[in-house]
Amino acid sequence: MKGVLLVNLGSPESPAPKDVKPYLDEFLMDKYVIDVPYLLRALLVRGIILRKRPEESAHAYAKIWWEEGSPLVVLSERMQKKVQPLVNVPVSLAMRYGSMTIEKGLQELSDKGVTDVMLFPLYPQYAMASTLTILVKAEEIRKKKFPHMTFTDVPAFYNKPDYIKNLADSIQKHLVGFEYDHLLFSYHGIPERHIRKTDVTKSHCKIDGSCCSTPSPAHDFCYRHQCYETTRQVVKLLGLPEDKYSLTFQSRLAGDKWLEPYTDIEIDKMPAKGIKNLAVVTPAFVSDCLETLEEIAMRAKEDFEKNGGGNFLAIPCLNDDQKWCQTVSNWINEWAE
Numbered sequence: 001m002k003g004v005l006l007v008n009l010g011s012p013e014s015p016a017p018k019d020v021k022p023y024l025d026e027f028l029m030d031k032y033v034i035d036v037p038y039l040l041r042a043l044l045v046r047g048i049i050l051r052k053r054p055e056e057s058a059h060a061y062a063k064i065w066w067e068e069g070s071p072l073v074v075l076s077e078r079m080q081k082k083v084q085p086l087v088n089v090p091v092s093l094a095m096r097y098g099s100m101t102i103e104k105g106l107q108e109l110s111d112k113g114v115t116d117v118m119l120f121p122l123y124p125q126y127a128m129a130s131t132l133t134i135l136v137k138a139e140e141i142r143k144k145k146f147p148h149m150t151f152t153d154v155p156a157f158y159n160k161p162d163y164i165k166n167l168a169d170s171i172q173k174h175l176v177g178f179e180y181d182h183l184l185f186s187y188h189g190i191p192e193r194h195i196r197k198t199d200v201t202k203s204h205c206k207i208d209g210s211c212c213s214t215p216s217p218a219h220d221f222c223y224r225h226q227c228y229e230t231t232r233q234v235v236k237l238l239g240l241p242e243d244k245y246s247l248t249f250q251s252r253l254a255g256d257k258w259l260e261p262y263t264d265i266e267i268d269k270m271p272a273k274g275i276k277n278l279a280v281v282t283p284a285f286v287s288d289c290l291e292t293l294e295e296i297a298m299r300a301k302e303d304f305e306k307n308g309g310g311n312f313l314a315i316p317c318l319n320d321d322q323k324w325c326q327t328v329s330n331w332i333n334e335w336a337e
């Protein structure tokens with residue numbers, strides 16, 4: 001019997017530092033997120049980052065937390081609940097980190113008699129810190145606990161026409177009544193090293209001006225190419241002129257060189273360039289989360305205003321948008337037929 005496991009990132013149990021710390025520990029000790037040898041990672045994460053970060057992150061989480069829980073988890077659940085009645089196979093939801101584990105999700109499906117699982121990472125663009133870590137973790141669990149199961153992995157859907165159409169429609173809907181000078185596409189950043197590591201050709205991704213627009217098999221796994229491609233296709237549908245949009249990367253951690261340009265730095269400069277009314281869309285996330293609700297809708301807005309900006313609109317993620325849920329269910333039905 002067939003079934004689907006949707007997998008998103010996860011959130012702490014609550015916005016209290018005592019819950020944020022173990023969550024960040026699990027997240028940042030993942031070798032696909034901080035990809036350095038174990039001892040160095042432990043030193044960096046447990047010896048440096050986790051000394052102060054849990055308090056700071058807890059404070060940020062507290063600002064966006066809902067009565068029902070973490071927005072990312074609640075919104076992912078709403079999506080799953082809308083998709084389920086549109087398909088004929090069981091659909092479960094799991095998180096890569098935290099208490100809603102992939103193991104529990106697979107157990108739930110196994111209890112319903114599922115043996116053939118569509119493994120669906122909820123990330124439009126491929127990255128080893130998001131997609132790959134889910135696939136590897138799920139395979140580890142399958143081998144140990146569910147050897148009778150088989151997986152069909154859903155590839156990154158950054159350029160799927162129906163996804164692009166849903167995203168463009170959603171942006172257009174939210175822009176109604178908002179006179180904007182500029183639309184910023186802000187994607188979660190990753191260290192440049194991650195791009196080189198996942199380059200299957202080992203030589204294509206130079207992270208220069210042109211590699212991401214020069215056709216290559218590397219692009220099936222190039223996060224940077226996929227972010228540019230999602231943007232290019234959405235911009236084409238929206239009919240935006242070149243000077244009315246740009247692309248940046250947010251949420252970097254100190255240390256390595258991360259993908260540029262950086263969202264915060266670019267937003268700070270915008271008012272001086274004549275951009276007074278700014279809309280920001282965050283297509284690396286399908287569900288609103290800390291990085292969209294706090295970093296963009298609160299902090300970036302404040303910085304924009306402080307630097308002379310006027311109106312600021314943070315466009316919500318697709319979340320449980322009806323057309324998007326219909327698209328997801330179409331993909332499931334095509335596979336389950």
Ligand SMILES: C=CC1=C(C)c2cc3[nH]c(cc4nc(cc5[nH]c(cc1n2)c(C)c5CCC(=O)O)C(CCC(=O)O)=C4C)c(C)c3C=C
Nearest residue numbers: 009010011033034057072127129130188190253289290291
């Ligand atoms: C080395 C650090 C990080 C990498 C690489 C990274 C990649 C990455 N992350 C997401 C999606 C999300 N990240 C979120 C929060 C978050 N991300 C990092 C670090 C890295 N992410 C941290 C430390 C945090 C925690 C919050 C904080 O302390 O600032 C979230 C939000 C989670 C929530 O509960 O709302 C998401 C979603 C992607 C897609 C990605 C690679 C492309």
Ligand SMILES: [Fe+2]
Nearest residue numbers: 129188251291
């Ligand atoms: Fe992240």
Ligand SMILES: [Fe+2]
Nearest residue numbers: 205211212222
């Ligand atoms: Fe590239």
